[in-house]
């Protein structure tokens with residue numbers, strides 16, 4: 001039997017500075033770059049929790065709440081909030097800091113679902129998660145509902161996908 005893990009055991013904190021090469025034409029962090037950071041930190045959190053190989057199964061919507069400017073530091077915090085049999089929900093919080101003034105803004109929130117896989121690439125069991133803080137408990141308790149919504153969304157995506165023909169004519 002796999003031992004349950006605390007949320008804090010999977011916590012990942014990644015901080016970097018936004019360079020001109022990371023920005024769009026408006027001088028703010030390119031959305032695709034931030035999404036790659038989000039996926040990276042979520043993957044590390046999931047691997048810390050499961051100590052197994054994982055794949056990203058899905059990303060819930062990412063709302064960019066506040067721009068992240070060139071020269072800001074961008075800090076991502078990620079941890080596993082809820083688990084199923086082989087899936088792990090990872091919550092990612094993105095904050096930016098103006099390093100000259102110290103002003104900090106919450107810039108994005110996202111939930112990702114990562115699935116642990118075995119050597120054959122088949123989904124495999126992960127440890128349960130134990131929430132401790134108020135934030136962790138609230139995220140854990142609401143996690144079951146989000147997992148159910150994702151199952152329904154996946155069904156709808158599969159129905160939509162079945163309508164597409166991939167043969168080129």
Ligand SMILES: CC(C)(COP(=O)(O)OP(=O)(O)OC[C@H]1O[C@@H](n2cnc3c(N)ncnc32)[C@H](O)[C@@H]1OP(=O)(O)O)[C@@H](O)C(=O)NCCC(=O)NCCS
Pocket residue numbers: 055056057058083084085086087088113115117123150151154
């Ligand atoms: C994710 C993947 C392994 C799931 O495979 P599958 O055959 O659907 O496996 P299962 O039906 O056994 O589902 C495994 C778990 O994943 C969850 N899951 C599957 N698809 C999901 C989705 N789109 N969103 C959220 N959870 C999902 C299931 O609910 C299940 O959870 P549980 O074990 O906790 O109950 C498979 O779809 C896959 O490999 N996808 C590609 C992943 C990838 O390449 N990611 C990188 C993107 S470039």
